[in-house]
Amino acid sequence: MNNNNSRRSFIKNTALTAAGFYIVPRHVLGRGFVAPSDKLNIAGIGAGGKAEVNLPYAWNNGAENIAALCDVDDRMAVKARAKWPNAPYYKDYRTLLDKEHKNIDAVIITTPDHMHAPIALAAMQLGKHVYCEKPLTHDIYEARVLTKAAAKYKIVTQMGNQGSSGDDTRKVETWIQQGVIGDVHTVHVWTNRPTWPQGIPTPTGKFDIPKEVDWDLWLGTAPYRDFNPIYLPAIWRGWTDFGTGSLGDMGCHFIDVPYRALNLGYPVAVSCSVGSVFSGFFKEEVYTDSYPPSSVTYIKFPARKTMGPVELVWYDGGIKPRRPDELMPVEQMGEWDGGIIFEGTKGKLMAGLFGRNPTLLPTKRMKETTLPGSKYPFVERGTEGHQTQWVNACKKGYGTYTSSSFDKSGPLTETVLMGNLAVKSYNYQEKNSKGEITYPGRKQLLWDGENQRITNFEPANQFVKRQYRGTYNLNI
Known part of the structure; x- marks a missing residue:
């Protein structure tokens, strides 16, 4: 052409x-x-x-x-x-x-x-x-x-x-925006990831670089380190220099659904807690080269037009939110790989990955409620797949x-990566006057979205933008 x-x-x-x-x-x-x-x-x-x-x-x-x-x-x-x-x-x-x-x-x-x-x-x-x-x-x-x-x-x-091209995502968006469960104030999102090693020390040892691999090109923008087979082909996801952990892998799928439905925009605050790793009796290890084995992240959003403030809580590494009282003991919470629960003033809505199988809670409401159809015209959403x-x-x-x-997925990605900023700040170490290691970033971090800055903990801003190795750049 x-x-x-x-x-x-x-x-x-x-x-x-x-x-x-x-x-x-x-x-x-x-x-x-x-x-x-x-x-x-x-x-x-x-x-x-x-x-x-x-x-x-x-x-x-x-x-x-x-x-x-x-x-x-x-x-x-x-x-x-x-x-x-x-x-x-x-x-x-x-x-x-x-x-x-x-x-x-x-x-x-x-x-x-x-x-x-x-x-x-x-x-x-x-x-x-x-x-x-x-x-x-x-x-x-x-x-x-x-x-x-x-x-x-x-x-x-x-x-x-x-999933953003799927009907279920649009269905959830329509139900939420038409007030089926009232004003949403809390959203719980969880995943079974990571399914690769995390919370582990930097590998050691010398290994020959396979002849098929250009290691310098593979490292690209990342700081130089010796080749180790533990990084590829897909295990790079757990290493902070290369991947974005469970949040990066699945957050853009799961969080996309509430992000669209609630018109969330930039958050105003973020905090987290992470799973501990012990190498001996009472000997806790903090590995900053690798994402933690599990985490819970709290991301707060301000009121938007007619919608009130929202807290989105992310769980990974096998951690899940509290089981809703409205869910019967024999009913499954979410799906095998995670789920979403919206909490509103008039009820709750549960869905799986990509907003699959959206279900009002208690589930009997699905038969009792007249649910609106998707607000999106069929001609706009089309029948083709995401790539097509x-x-x-x-x-x-x-x-x-x-x-x-990118006008939609860019801001979504920024929000998803706020969780990783919180995790990296949580593990940020300083020494006090006595030479003891402290963790001053283990608090709620306040975010200025327009200017992309944490306003109450300056060391966290190093995680907003990293320095590229070599001649790589982002000069528009």
Whole structure:
């Protein structure tokens, strides 16, 4: 589609002459315009893991074109390279963008969290539409940058929290906003994650770097450390330099539902408690390189228009909220991987991941209550999947609806990452005048969302924005 020769041929063969002017389709007039009849040329940056879902769905059995592939670990790219053998393959995303930018229209980013922001920004600056896996970014600051960049460069965006395109998310939003359970004041959200090691010390030992892995590129923006097989392929999620823990993995799925339903915006305060790790009798260990094995996070939001203040409580690592009295003993609370409970002045609403199976409590209310239909027109939410919705929007151009465009998923990601800021502040250590270790960040932290600053504990602000290694940057 972006091949110069094919464009010239297209103009020559199909342009119409009218009153001395050539009338041509708008997609040949500038970047970002794509004719709906054309294939979208997509680059996959990160070719394994979740890319094994994202790329085939976007490709849609050949309806679109996978035009280039990139991965720092050749082992992760084996299946993708076999499926699309004609797609040029690179290890460095910068090389791909430099050499293929004329041949691609969009990118799908499926890398560890710490590389999302620089890759997405680089693609947007070239006018490429972006689909980025959740969480949108590793840091709070990065999320704000990508939100602004999407608007500045006028490209179509989507974060990979596919539940946001589902009917259940919209159903919950409609019920809450139409007052089915009254004014919501508290929301409980929990997950069974982590399903990878957390609350563990930094690994030691020397290991040979596999020949298939470019370790320097894999580290990317993160501080240098020696290679260790414990970090890959997916165990990086538990390490603070690379991943965002349970919150980053599942928060953008679960918290998305109340965030939309309650129009939450920026929080005003956050606090937490975390699970302890002991290496001996009464010998508690604090590992700041790894997220804790479990945590509970309290995020407070101010009143919004006609809605009152809300406290959202997040639980992970096997911890769950108190079982509602309205739930019968034989009835399951949430689903196997977590759940959501809204508490309102006129009742409670329970749902699973992506808002699945929304149920009023007590459950007999489901038969007694006339529930409103979704406020979203069917034509807007469409029937296509999350990736296909983004592809179709890319073809129509900037301004076309996507469920999790960065103007929505950016602020959501900032809120999700507030929990990690609280966890990192909770484990922040100082020494008092006696040389004893203290934890001054174990308190409620007050947040100025507009300016992205903790106002009552300055050391916490180091967790808003990290320093990149090398020449990586986020200069818009």
